[in-house]
Amino acid sequence: MTNFSTEPYVVNIGPQHPSTHGVFRMKVTLDGERITDAEMVVGYLHRSMEKLAEERTYTQNIPFTDRADYLSSMSNNLAYCLTAEKLAGIAVPERGEHIRVIMAELQRLANHCMAVGTFINDAGAWQTPLMWLFAEREKILDLFEMTCGARLTLNYMRIGGVSFDLPDEFVPACRRFIDQFPGRLDEVEQMLLENEILLARSKGIGVIPTVAAINASLTGPMLRASGVAWDIRKADPYSIYDRFAFRVPVGENGDSYDRFLVRLAEMRESVKIVDQALRALPGGPHKVDVPLSIRPPVGEAYARVEAPKGELGFYLVSDGGTSPWRFHMRPPSLINLSLLREMVIGLTIADAIVSFGSVDIVIGELDR
Amino acid sequence: MNVLANWWDLRSLANPVNGLLGWLRDKGWDEIAYIVSGSIGAAAIGLFLGVAMLALIWVERRVIARIQIRRGPNRVGPQGLLQPVADAIKLMQKESLTPRLGDKWVFWLAPLLLFIPTVLTLGVVPFGDGMTVADLNVGVLFIIAVGSVMPLVVFMAGWSSNNKYSLLGAMRTIAMVLSYELPAVISLLSVVVLTGSMQLGEIINFQKDHNTWNVFLLPLPFAIYLIASLAEIGRSPYDIAEAESEIVAGYHTEYSGMKFGLFYAVELANALIIGGLFAVFFFGGWWTYYLDVIIPSWVLFFVKMLLGYWLFVWARGTVPRLRIDQSLKFSWQFLVPMGLLNVVLVAFEVALWYQLDAPGIILAPFAVINWLLTAGLIVGYVRLLKLEHTQTPRRLTLTEDVGIVTHVPAPSAAGYSAAGGSPA
Amino acid sequence: MTAWLTGTAVAERIRERFPEAVVTANDVWVEVAAEQVAEVAAFLRDDPALAFEMATDVTAVDWEEYFEVVYHLQSITRNQFITLKVRPQDYADPVVPTLTGVWWGAHLQECEVYDLMGIRFAGHPNLRRLFLWEGFSGFPLRKSFLQIGQGRFRPGLPHFPKEGGDRGVISGPRWTEQEAGWRPGPTPGVRPHDDRRRYGHQQMGAVTPDSGQN
Incomplete structure (x- = not known):
């Protein structure tokens, strides 16, 4: 009975796994059910x-x-167009700004639903x-479809406005949607918020301390759940976000449950923003006429x-030509996994899956 | 069970069979009557299983779809009723893969063996008045004994698949069944002590004679058996062994085609059987307060069975999954001691009843006492172990100001240092 | 509202502590000597007036004669922002010290920069290829890789580097045979009749090299 030897039990969670939300691979070493080592392997969806x-304009x-x-994709479009506008010095008309805000917030609702x-x-x-x-997400996608014809890869925003x-x-349909949406959220909260099993599963699981969260560049709901009141819409208002009244939900424990709560609370705030933007929606042009091929001055911009x-940034470097010299994207999905x-x-496998699920990643953005 | 009942009296389907058997016995062909009765029983169970599984798939999918604001299968046949048939045909056509490094024999054997306990259990279930294939006088023991074969077969499947997820799932199954068999047995012990019989027919007769359902007398065993049986058959929230989001499909990850179909079918059939056992142990089986005079007893039994099944489907559509250590802890810390206390309580009551030689009406005060004691026991035990509200949800703070670190943990509380971390 | 600090202001602050460190500074960024970047970064993080707690974004730019590693730094508590740049010495073998010890959030992003741009970060705890596989030849974001760029398109590698065998996918949108000087030929180790089996008899003439049509 003395010659027992144990070897590490290495399990590949992914790349094909129901809970990795795409082709993400987590190589975990197990001791029983407990994870003693983990390594992330990404790049299965890298498209460079x-x-x-x-080489494109x-x-x-x-x-x-x-x-x-x-x-x-609305948020991505917005971030990119903002950066390009910052680089080229283009101003967007009022109506365009409002439409952008409405769309970005609807997109936030859709994403958080997911x-x-x-x-x-x-x-x-x-x-x-x-x-x-x-x-609910389907209804939002219907709104998108009504506006630009696409449901998922929208390609709606343009440099200098929207397409x-x-x-x-749209406006009555959108109003109908945001009127009934909080009620649906109530239903979901009723079912989940005080669900004993969900509390047992997610409370205190995957805790990220505040200092570590900041130091590891976490952003978005991850950072807020860890107790940092940080929202770029408030901290560095882009577009016309400084005109709207909304609040930033902040967690305390930095665990999976707080991230879940932060997302639920953010949805309610987003509804408020859409409501205000719909009320304030002015007439006028929705975009300025920007030539399809612009030549921004030499320089760089990060917006x-x-x-x-989380924080989605674009870093564009122009050498004065029609296409960017350097196009870099700051992917929150990747950096939130730091x-x-x-x-x-x-943690056990079950908890690891829960805390991984609370990060909210999309492989398309993680790998790019 | 009147052998001489008119064969056309379909309130009990046993009547025509008994008519046939009686005719055979009259002829003096006792052996043939024995064989014929066995064959009819086996055929009935086989037919029942086949039809029930197809129906249950449809029920489960439709009910879950309703819960999830979908429509569910509605294209194949009227209301999608033929969808399970189409699924079965599809599963049969699919290639049945065997892992190259797996243990082929065991891999093949597991789904077949898994069927045996299911079929055997059905043999003692009284589907109606006199409609039992074999009303064993140790029926409860038989059910428990046969049911404990299941983890072995599941472990065979998990081990032979040569897949890490399968092995994890199999290990989880063993742990789960070991932990939850005990409270299930203990809760059934209460039933047996109260009714004084292990024979399922007798348990029903006890409820009929005393005009009561056991659930009124034994609320705590009912709750324990509900939880424990959910765990034993691995339905949500105890679908830990085949947790889809964690270990893909647990012990049947590697199975495909009809072999997978068998696992799926057995899972459904087990849920249905547990629903039936519920009806027998706690809801009077086929007997329902004189309703069985008007309505055929087997219809009543099926209704109760399906209600139990529907409860499981409902649970599946509603609750998240427990973690394995949480569920084991719940069993050992809560269910087992509660069940044992209840056995003592029931034994004391039964002894008192026999000692006083009291009439059956004494069960009424017993019921009241049991309900009160159950509530008291649960509350007291939870208080004792300080299990109450360890997990309280808290609303978030909403702030207008950003750039504020609202929550700075003490340096020791930080799991990893500020600049810390390790290569990921 | 985030204060987008000017590089010159931050440069002043850095010079008080590290007189030699700042190379250049302008309104947008401040460039720091590669040797001192780790100390400067720690200073930027810990200085109460700057307090850049977060390395929001780490990336690199290939300027064809030199590389630039770009750090976008964010202060949460003071709500300010600055762009920090570092220029590795050698273009052929660019190395800069890692800032993982200062900002843990840099470690994945530095892996990414290494993977795609080929800049090594000395002292990085686990510098590896993040997206591409180990053994991938070249660093795709360098301008010399598939030399494409605006206005002066030059097809560099005629085919995409591929594991095993060099008969890969022809890439580049305006690629022509004449420019590349490369012709599709038989893959080593693959006999013509294998192609025939694969592509079918009808397309034989278009595929095999000896048909005289390519």
């Missing part, structure tokens, strides 16, 4: 977007941003919250937005 963008690059985080739903799915609920929220003006039926997943290893070590 940054290289491709270097500034306008041609907008569709690339759709394909990065395909669950929130994020919360899949998170609960990872916690083991058999699809029900996901389906409930999916139904199409809102159709007449960022508060995308649903502490993945620290988060999951010591």
Whole structure:
């Protein structure tokens, strides 16, 4: 009975796994069910977007941003267009700004519906919250379809505005949606917020301390759940966000449950912003006439937005030509995983999946 | 069970069979009657299983779809009723893969063996008045004994698949079944002590004779058995062994085609059987307060069975999944001691009842006492172990000001240092 | 509202502590000597007036004669922002010290920069290729890789580097045979009839090298 030897039990979670939300691979070493070591392997969806963008014009690059985080392509479009406008010094008309804000916030709702739903799915609920929220997301996608014809990869925003003006039926439809949406959120909260099992599964799981969260460049709901009141819409208002009244939810424990709560609370705030923007929606042009091929002056620009997943930044370097010399994207999905290893070590597989699910990543953006 | 009942009296499907058997016995062919009764029982169970599984898939998918604001299968046949048939045909056509480095024999054997406990359990279930294939006088023991084969078969499947997820799932199954068999047995012990019989027919007769359902007398065993049986058959929130989001499909990750279909079917059938056992142990089986005079007893039983099944489906559509250590802790810390206390309580009551030689009406005060004691026990035990509200949800603070670090943990509380971390 | 600090202002502050460190500074960025970047970064993080707690974004730019590693730094508590640049010495083998010890958030991004731009970060705890596989030849974001760039398109590598065998996918949107000086030929180790089996008899003439049509 003395010659027992143990070897590390290495399990590949992914690249094909129900809970990695795409082709993400987490190589974990197990001791029983407990994770003693973890390594993330990414790149299965790498398309070298940054290289491709270097030989296309500034306008041609907008569709690339759709394909990065395909669950929130409006936010990506917005971030890219803001950067290009900053680089070229283009101002957007009022109506365009309002439409952008409406769209970006609707996109945040859609993304958080997905994020919360899949998170609960990872916690083991058999699809029900996901389906409930999916139904809401469908309505948002219908609104998008009404506006620009696409549902997922929208390619809606342009440098200097948006591609199409809102159709007449959009405003009443959107108002109908935001009127009923908080009620649906109430239903979801009723089911989940005080669910004993969900509390047991996510409270105190995947805790990220405040200092570590800041130091590891976490942004978005991850950072806010860790107790940092940081929202770029407030801290560095882009577009016309300084005109709207909304509040920033801040967590305390930095665990998976707080991230879930932050997303739910953010959805309610987003509804308020959409409501205000719809009320304030002015007439006038929705975009300025920008030539399809612009030549920004030599220089560089970094602009960022508060995308649903975190700070989404674009870094564009121009050498005066028609296409960017350097096109860089700051992907919140990737950088929010900076502490993945620290988060999951010591947890069981089940908890690791829950805390991983609470990060809310999209592989398209992670790998680009 | 009147052998001479008219065969056309379909309130009990046993009547025509008994008519046939009686005719055979009259002829003096006792052996043939024995064989015929066995064959009819086996055929009935096989038919029942086949039809029930197809129906249950449809029920489960439709109910879950309703919960999830979807429509569910609605294209194949009327209301999608033929969808399970189409699924079965598809599963049969699919290639049945075997892992190259797996243990082929065990891999093949596992899904077949898994069926045996299911079918055997059905043999003692009284589907109606006199409609039991074999009303064993140790029926409860038989069910428990046969049911404990299941983890072995599941472990065979998990081990032979040569897949790490499968092995993890199999290990989880063993731990789960070991932990939850005990509270299930203990709760059934209460039933047996109260009714004084292990025979399922007798348990129903006890409830019929005393005009009560056991659930009124034994609320705590009912709750314990509900939880424990959910865990044993691995339905949500205890679908830990095949947790889709964690270990893909647990022990049947590697199975495809009809072998996977068998696992799926057994899972459904087990849920249905547990629903039936619920009806027998706690809801009077086929007997329902004189309703069985008007309505055929087997219809009543099926209704109760399906209600139990529907409860499981409902749970599946509603709750998230527990973690394995949490569920084991719950069993050992809560269910087992509660069940044991309840056995003592029931034994004391039964002894008192026999000692006083009291009429059956004494069960009424017992019921009241049991409900009060159950509430008291649960509250007291939770207080004792300080389990109450360890997890309270808290609303978030909403702030207008940004750039503020609202929560700075003490340096020791930080799990990893500010600049810390390790290569990921 | 975030204060987008000017490089010159931050440069002043750095010079008080490290007189030699700042190379250049303008309104947008401040460039720091590569040797001292780790100390400067720690200073930027810990100085109460600057307090850049977060390395929001780490990237690099290939200027064809030199590389630039760009750090976008964000202060949460003071709500200010600055762009920090470092220029590695050698273009052929660019190395800069890692800032992982200062900002842990840099570690994945530095891996990415190494993976795609080929700049090594000395002292990085786990510098590896993040997206591409180990053994991938070249660093795709360098301008010399598939030499494409605005206005002066030069097809560099005629085919995409591929594991095993060099018959890869022809890439580049305006690629022509004449420019590349490369012709599709038979893959070493693959006999013509293998192609025939693969592509079918009808397309034989278009595929095999000996048909005289390519």
